Amino acid sequence: MSAHERxxxxxxxxxxxxxxxxWISAGLPRPLAAAAAQRDEAPSVLSPDEWSAVEAISERxxxxxxxxxxxxxxxVNFIDKALASEDAAALPLYREALQALEHACDARxxxxxxxxxxxxxxxxxxxxxxxxxxxxxxPGASQQxxxxxxxxxxxxxxxxxxxxxxxxxxIGWRTMGFPGPVHHLGGxxxxxxxxxxxxxxxxxxxxxxxxxx
Numbered sequence: 001m002s003a004h005e006r007x008x009x010x011x012x013x014x015x016x017x018x019x020x021x022x023w024i025s026a027g028l029p030r031p032l033a034a035a036a037a038q039r040d041e042a043p044s045v046l047s048p049d050e051w052s053a054v055e056a057i058s059e060r061x062x063x064x065x066x067x068x069x070x071x072x073x074x075x076v077n078f079i080d081k082a083l084a085s086e087d088a089a090a091l092p093l094y095r096e097a098l099q100a101l102e103h104a105c106d107a108r109x110x111x112x113x114x115x116x117x118x119x120x121x122x123x124x125x126x127x128x129x130x131x132x133x134x135x136x137x138x139p140g141a142s143q144q145x146x147x148x149x150x151x152x153x154x155x156x157x158x159x160x161x162x163x164x165x166x167x168x169x170x171i172g173w174r175t176m177g178f179p180g181p182v183h184h185l186g187g188x189x190x191x192x193x194x195x196x197x198x199x200x201x202x203x204x205x206x207x208x209x210x211x212x213x
Contacts, residue, residue: 030164032085033078037165041077044084045091049112053098054079056114058154060121067175070154078157078166079150090149097146100138101128107135 036044043051058070058079070076083091101124105113109120116124127133131143138146157166159176167173 033081034163036081046080061154068171073171074168075154075157075166079153081165093141096138097141104135
């Protein structure tokens with residue numbers, strides 16, 4: 001999570017590169033999520049309060065620093081579309097856990113999660129990640145399972161093809177230095193493979209997706 005990541009000596013790019021399995025998962029076809037994402041960025045299954053909470057959680061998992069974070073990349077939209085389609089089985093976990101998280105925040109701080117400052121949000125998420133958050137009222141939703149799911153979805157939303165709802169304006173790929181798929185351009189040429197000529201990144205070939213609030 002964010003506090004742990006700040007304490008390491010890895011840059012965000014190195015951290016994301018280390019998540020090899022997520023890179024593989026990010027490339028897997030998600031046709032239902034892609035179809036939902038193509039319609040608009042309005043919530044498909046998350047309520048407005050749930051959307052705001054998930055967006056805030058994802059931003060603490062991948063906060064903005066020298067590069068944009070999860071919020072700017074639209075990770076919450078990726079998560080919403082995933083929960084509306086291929087990952088629908090995880091929606092009850094999200095619903096129960098988000099409600100329990102709000103109750104725990106109210107018990108500790110008398111505020112909603114989104115209204116806490118970054119340090120208090122991190123404190124709540126650190127306890128959630130370790131499974132030690134008190135006042136947890138969701139017996140059917142493990143703290144650690146929920147945190148793991150949001151973390152995985154946030155990273156996927158940052159790295160996956162924008163057609164799945166996240167990685168807005170190729171923020172994740174820009175951060176990684178990944179130029180996007182090149183197979184439709186005829187693949188890599190010898191001088192590109194040798195490093196003599198760079199790949200033209202997809203954001204130079206594709207108009208950016210308009211940002212929606």
